[in-house]
Amino acid sequence: MADPLSEVVTLLQPSAGFSKLVSAAGRWRVRRTEVGRPFYCAVLEGSLRLAVEGREPQVLQANDFVLIPAAQNFSTSSLDPPDDLVDLLPTLLPSGEFRLGAPEHPAQVRMMVGYCTFASPDAAMLVSLLPQLVHVRDEKRLGTLVRLVNEESRAERAGRDAVLTRLLEVLLIEALRSTAGAATSPGLLRGLADTRVAVALRRMHELPAQAWTVAQLAKEAALSRSAFFERFSRTVGVAPMEYLLAWRMALAKKWLGDKELGIADVAERVGYSSASTFSVAFTRHVGVPPARYARAQASLPAA
Numbered sequence: 001m002a003d004p005l006s007e008v009v010t011l012l013q014p015s016a017g018f019s020k021l022v023s024a025a026g027r028w029r030v031r032r033t034e035v036g037r038p039f040y041c042a043v044l045e046g047s048l049r050l051a052v053e054g055r056e057p058q059v060l061q062a063n064d065f066v067l068i069p070a071a072q073n074f075s076t077s078s079l080d081p082p083d084d085l086v087d088l089l090p091t092l093l094p095s096g097e098f099r100l101g102a103p104e105h106p107a108q109v110r111m112m113v114g115y116c117t118f119a120s121p122d123a124a125m126l127v128s129l130l131p132q133l134v135h136v137r138d139e140k141r142l143g144t145l146v147r148l149v150n151e152e153s154r155a156e157r158a159g160r161d162a163v164l165t166r167l168l169e170v171l172l173i174e175a176l177r178s179t180a181g182a183a184t185s186p187g188l189l190r191g192l193a194d195t196r197v198a199v200a201l202r203r204m205h206e207l208p209a210q211a212w213t214v215a216q217l218a219k220e221a222a223l224s225r226s227a228f229f230e231r232f233s234r235t236v237g238v239a240p241m242e243y244l245l246a247w248r249m250a251l252a253k254k255w256l257g258d259k260e261l262g263i264a265d266v267a268e269r270v271g272y273s274s275a276s277t278f279s280v281a282f283t284r285h286v287g288v289p290p291a292r293y294a295r296a297q298a299s300l301p302a303a
Helices: 004-012 123-128 140-154 160-177 188-193 195-206 214-220 225-236 240-256 263-269 275-286 290-299
Strands: 014-025 029-032 039-045 047-052 058-061 064-068 074-077 098-101 109-118 134-137
Touching: 004 123, 004 160, 004 188, 004 195, 004 240, 014 140, 014 160, 039 047, 039 058, 039 140, 047 109, 058 064, 058 134, 064 140, 064 160, 109 123, 109 140, 123 240, 134 160, 140 160, 188 195, 188 225, 195 214, 195 225, 195 240, 214 225, 214 240, 225 240, 240 263, 240 275, 240 290, 263 275, 263 290, 275 290
Parallel strands: 014 098
Antiparallel strands: 014 109, 029 074, 039 064, 039 109, 047 058, 047 074, 064 134
16 A cells, blocks of 8 residues: 655655754754755754744753754754854864864754755745644654765765765654654644554555545545535645645656656646646646646756
8 A cells, every 4th residue: 555655755856955064062943944945853962952933942952853854944942942043053163073162162962953955846836734843852764864865975985975965864764753643733644643544645646647536535535525524624734636736746747747648648647637727727726738738847957
């Protein structure tokens, strides 16, 4: 059976931006304003304060892992941040570590931080299915994966990019599935945590070309039509047919980049009876006809 979470992460096409080891001592604060970039932080030693715009500040401690799939304005600081609003610039130490605060004092906090990038042309839609903030506590597997990402990103070994891509996919899946549950914000994870809704999600991912209706999906989930529609919309955050359309269009964008597939082939794979009806739907959803989109993808330089 299809695994929607793995498919979404794979379709995001994560790649390594950078990662670095950061230590801190004394009172310090650093603000990040690079909106939209996926940010992660693994706390190796000590404790710090994370303040994300629109959320209550929270304390992170050793063995905590935080992932912000589309970072908004946020800051990290010592538990007792400086009184002024001046942000400190990190100092590069001879060891290759970056230091925040007093460089002459022993480190009170150590963390691995980094950004990655999502190459998918549908990244915004896919990220919208994920929680805005993922916070995992005492999950040693994540710490191991973060260290592997850091080691590989600094090495210049053959196959580096391929290894980093796979490591980041595993890191994202591990972080996301560690937080799946009823308390998760509406989205794919919360839907997969609901046993009835999860069945419908997996069926849509397994057979995207099927001529699904709400009634058919409700039957798969063993719910009445109205109960299924309400439950799916509440847990996933969008109506069933809206989710199905977005998923089909994400797949269509991926397959339109394949020179071996024609428009009619892609249309059939995503459940349209003809290239013309698919073209109308794709143009309405994406803003450009599929043929023009395919040409644009073909003109892009190879990754």
